Structures are given as C-alpha cells and as structure tokens.
Amino acid sequence: MTGTARVAALFLVAVHVIVVLAGFLAPYDPATQNRRLPFAPPARLHFVDEQGGFHSRPFVYALVDAPDRALGYQEEKSRAFPVRLFVEGAPYRVAGVFTARTHLFGVDEPGRLFLLGSDGLGRDQLSRLLHGGQISLFAGLLAAALSLGLGSALGMLAGFHGRWVDAVIMRLAELFMALPWLYLLLAVRAFLPLHMPPAQTFLLLVSVIGVVDWARPARLARGIALSVRERDFVRAARSFGAGSLYLIRRHIAPETASVVLTQAALLVPQYVLAEVTLSFFGLGVAEPAASWGNMLGALQQYHVLVSYWWMWIPGVVLVPVFMAYHALADGLRARA
DSSP: OOHHHHHHHHHHHHHHHHHHTHHHHOSSOTTOOOTTSTTOOOOOOEEEOTTSOEEEEEEEEEEEEOSSGGGOEEEEEEEEEEOEEEEEEEEEEETTTEEEEEEEEEOOTTOOOOTTOBOTTOOBHHHHHHHHHHHHHHHHHHHHHHHHHHHHHHHHHHHHHOHHHHHHHHHHHHHHHHSOHHHHHHHHHHHSOSOOOHHHHHHHHHHHHHHHTOHHHHHHHHHHHHHHTTSHHHHHHHHTTOOHHHHIIIIIHHHHHHHHHHHHHHHHHHHHHHHHHHHHTTSSSOTTSOOHHHHHGGGGSHHHHHHOGGGGHHHHHHHHHHHHHHHHHHHHHHHO
C-alpha cells in the first residue's frame, strides 16, 4: 500500500472515530433549539478582553441582535463566558448501552458556544455535523457491506456452478445494472412511508441502497470464480471429494478478498452520497435527527444559500472524505 493510501486510511479511521464519539465531542444535543439565535455565525474565540488583559483560557462573548437587524448579531462585550473542558451537559447514549452527560468542552449557561454557527432553529451546527456523520458515514459502510456481501455470494455461486445458475443470476444482474440506480432509489423510497422513526428509516435506507447495487460486485466475483475454478489446486481438491461449499469458502472466496476491499473503498462514498441525496430531498432521515443530507437541505432556500456560508460545511466535509476513500482504493488496487 502506498504512503498516500496509508495517510488516507488513517484519516478515515480518525473521521469515523470522531463521529462515533459525537456525544462526547459535541457541546450540545443536536436537536436542542435556541430560537433566540437563528443563523448565528461561528463563534469567535478570544484570549484578550476589552481591557487588554490576557486570559489563558479562551472565552466567547454573548451574542445580541445588532442595532441594524440586517447585520445579524454583535458581541456583548460585558458578558464573557470561558470555555471549559469536561463539562456536564445534555445526556447522550454511549454505544447505546448507558447514558453519560460529560462533554469535552462547553460554556456555562446562558452562554452559547457555536463553533460552526447555528441553523435556522438555533441548533448548534458542530453538534449536528458530528451526530449527522453517524447517519451518513455508517449508512455508506453498512450499505457497502450488504451490497458486497450479497453481490459476492451470488457472483461466486454463478461463476462456480455455471450453466443455468450463472444464466439466471447474470440476467438478473444485467437488469439491475441497466436501471439508473439513483432514480430507482428515489422511486423506491418515495413509495415507502415518509414518517418513520429515525432508526427505522436508517435501516430502511441501508437496505434499499445495498440491495439495489449488488450487480457490479457480483459480476467481478463471478469473473474471479470462473478463473479460479479451473485451476489445478481446485480440480485436485474436487477429485479428493471436496464439496462445493468447501471449495467456495476455502479457495474461491480468498481470491476475491482483494477485489472486494477495493470495491468497498469505491462504493462507500457512492452510498454516502446516495444517503445524502435522499435526505437532501426529504426522503431520508427526517428532522429532528441530523444527517449531512438534511443539514444541506436548508440550502434549498435561496437566502440561506447566499447569506450563511457555514451552512455549506456538511457538503465541504464530504470532499476530503470522498478523496480519502478514492486514494485508499487506488492504493488497494496497486497492491493487488
């Protein structure tokens, strides 16, 4: 694996660890609203106060409406709130097992620490970005695992057995490949209920995305199985009475591993984008749960699009994540 691929892999591991620890790293609950501060700009951290005194601990000032409301907010210099570490805040679930209230950083009430600004309902964008990553990134990972698992199994069966098994599976794969998968996703999701619990919607999205796009990995796995089944060591094992399941598990599947890993690095960003697209159009995880797609949905309003640059941040974050996955795929392909 190349050095670039290693850096990309480390970056992706770091990103996924951060979103797993979203409850601890996020200063607020992602659904908590502050209607007094809609579209608040990213907070400015200060070390020097109005009197010129230096503070070793950064602090923020309270935000109040500017005299000219069109100018948004201004800092109220008489009210400073120091940033504290390991503060008590909104409860969150750790691994879905137990509840904790300790957050990495925060400020005392009534101060607000919007490091990435707030949205139209006054919700902290950083907290929503971290929690939204749990939906968007892991939807891509789980959908890729489902697609590759289903596609690889069917492809190996088709390539190993051949004849009518191969014909049926490959004709079905050609049907799925001929369909425009993004429009198919939109059509399938549109027929399903719109109002469902976030967890149920998440599992539904993963299932739909993973099942729709199984044909490409199936064709790759089939090609490898067709090649490997004719090799001498497979014929020798068969002559000694090895069954089909043993041959697939012991000889065919290991040969497909490198191709499956490369395909995973290519498919995960596509599936993340599929989840973001569905949520952007209101067909994915619904409010108040956060995903990067429904966060970007606010940009459908023109005044948000042109006035509040921090609302673009979820889309900007997608760029390095996608680039890292493609760099990892290039490294895996070169290694294979």
